[in-house]
Amino acid sequence: xxxxDLPVIDCPKAPLARGRAHGEALRGTIAGKVExxxxxxxxxxxxxxAAFLPVFLSVTDFRTAIAAHVPDLL
Numbered sequence: 624x625x626x627x628d629l630p631v632i633d634c635p636k637a638p639l640a641r642g643r644a645h646g647e648a649l650r651g652t653i654a655g656k657v658e659x660x661x662x663x664x665x666x667x668x669x670x671x672x673a674a675f676l677p678v679f680l681s682v683t684d685f686r687t688a689i690a691a692h693v694p695d696l697l
Contacts, residue, residue, distance in 0.1 A: 632648045634641040646653065661672035668675050680686055689696055 630648065630652075632645055634644045664670075664672040664675050686697070
């Protein structure tokens with residue numbers, strides 16, 4: 624993607640409003656990327672993302688790392 628093709632989003636100053644404006648403006652783009660990511664998981668691991676991700680989280684203790692480093696994501 625070229626820089627000039629990137630969408631320009633007018634975001635408010637307040638963090639929550641900024642995040643909401645960004646998410647709403649890119650809702651379709653984000654949904655498409657999530658769908659492609661889930662499809663890639665299925666292709667790579669031979670099972671759906673819905674089946675793979677809970678197992679991944681349980682065997683990697685990834686949630687602990689998220690809680691320690693970026694707790695706002697949980």
